Amino acid sequence: LQQLYQDILNADAASAAAGRAGQVAGAGQPGEPGRAGGAPGGPPGPVPPPPPAPAQLPADIPDFTGRAGQVDELCGLLSAAGEQGSPGAVPVVLVMGSGGLGKTTLAVHAAHLLAERFADGQLYASLLGATEPVDPGEILARFLRDLGMDGAQIPVEPEERAAQYRTRLAGKQMLVVLDDARDAAQVQPLLPGSASCAVLISSRGRLPELAGGRLMDLDVLPQAEARALFERVAGQERVRAEPAATQEVLTACAGLPLAIRIAGARLASRGGWNVRTLAGRLSDERRRLDELRVGNLAVRASFEVSFASLAGAAGADGVAPAHAFRMLGVWIGPSVSLPAAAALLGVGEEAAEEVLEVLVDAHLLDSPEPDRYRFHDLLRVYAADRAQAQESEQDRREAVTRLLTWYLHTTEAAARIISPQHSRVALEPPPDTVHPLDFASLDDALAWCEDERAGLVAATRLAAEYGLHEIAWKLPAAAISFFMRRSHWAEWMTTHQTGLASARVRDDREAEARTLNNLGIALGQQRLDESVSCFEQALALYRELGDTGGEGRAATNVANAYFDLQRFDEALVAAERSLVIQRAAGKRYGEGIALGILGGACRELGRFGEAIQRLQEALVIFRQLEDRDSEADALGDLGDAYLGTDRVADAVTCYQQSLAIRRDIGDLHGQAAALRRLSRARQQAGEAGEARRLLSEALRLFEELGDHAQAVEVRSSLI
Incomplete structure (x- = not known):
């Protein structure tokens, strides 16, 4: 009995010690093994089940369309979780872009495709960064609760919350969106x-401080994907019944997924509309x-979120980003260079670049290449709307005047390099806030003009x-040297028609005559x-004004027009009249042009000896003036005159010299014309193979230049 009693005492002591040990080990860990869950002194309660794996992704949209390349890229980057080589290198991908591009939609869609890859779950949080940013500490507290931590045990300090968060995700396969x-x-x-996890972020900003993250800069939808999305939302049969109107709608939406979805939803909800109705409303x-709003979706509201996030005040030497955004909206060209933007804003290039890059980082402006910027089409509309509403008429007008003055003086600077012999446009010195460009070489001048070709057209229209x-x-008068050198006839006509109307509004007879x-x-x-x-109208105006120089130019052009009309007798008379005027005025360049027309008319009338004499005189003048473009013209015409007298070798020499000059000065259209002439001479010399090779090269150049009429003629000669 005594032994039995001792055994019972020993057992009770062991049980008590075990209980105390269990209480110490389990202190502060409610619901975990080692702590009694029932009444004091009673048996332990049941252990609570672990929390379910988080599955927090929002619903995917059923009509997700396009973006196949981006979806594949996202899935590939995020599927690499755990394969980085370092156990702490977490795959992070940032999808960035302006409002309305579908960043959230893309991220959620890709996350659903990846869900099975992350067996421990998916965490999701909207950080509201573009409107009212959520404190990351609040998101951490929520994530910790979702991962099973008792709310009462969540640390107060953000750093401790982040540490607990990383601890609970260690080794888990978790996707965080x-x-x-x-x-x-x-x-x-x-x-x-932990590298077993992956993070997918969307943002309107670039987040440059996010080290190690992969970037996906989202752009507008390509044409085919934009049409497919519109069909899925509005109805395929309805959309395909009106292809022209559909194209107008898609052009107005400019590839922005939000705009396309809104347009399609408006059409789908209005049975009495057709696509043409919608296109008209968007025109x-x-x-x-x-018009681009339906329910709680609106393009304007999406843009306003980004616009409202811009810093309000500018630095001491800078300009406020919001003001810069609005002012850029007054420009109607497809893009703007850094120097042009500086003129528009009335600041130096350094200050302009600083504020423009702020807009790029906010995805309110694109920078397709260094020192050049552009709006998305709908953002440009929004910027113009904000400028109209928030900038004074005087401020807008002053900004436009600065910009257009910059264009005018820079274009005239280029013209002085491109065609030194052409008459100059009289200009007053620019104001101190405008700094036009200068050009060191012909290549530089031509390259600038080519880059700004659409800008020159837009600037002319904006001025009017x-x-x-x-x-x-x-x-346009300053730009004519460039238009002529590169054969940009459409831009030439468009700008001069606008210029003619403006000259007549001013009742400026000299400007009207010149234009x-x-x-x-x-x-x-x-x-x-x-x-x-x-030309006849211009000639009459110049005579009325007593402008002999202008009269000579107009008379020369009348002669040239008659020549092109193959009215060679009238061309001869007009050219002789022009020659008299040019010599009386001492205009050597004009004299050379008149001699060239005289030579061409004589050639066509069969007066070859006189033609060669006149063209040789013209060639001497142009060489004295060092006008290589006109020298090449004279050589080509002289070659034609030699060919007419069967002096093939002399003709070939002239054509080759003309071609060399055209290549040297970068005149592609002139090269193609010279190649045609040289081909004709080789054919006349019996060199059919070489003639065909030269003609094929001319065809390639005409096709590259978009000169379809000349290309058709050359192609027919090759058959």
């Missing part, structure tokens, strides 16, 4: 510390943003719209009768 992040500081505490730029009619006629003369040259490429009319 952080939508609409403001900056790297908001995201950094939410990154796991007016001033109302377009108001703002009533800056002097700039509206002078800018008519220049317009006639462009019309001479296709509409010769209209060309003669322009």
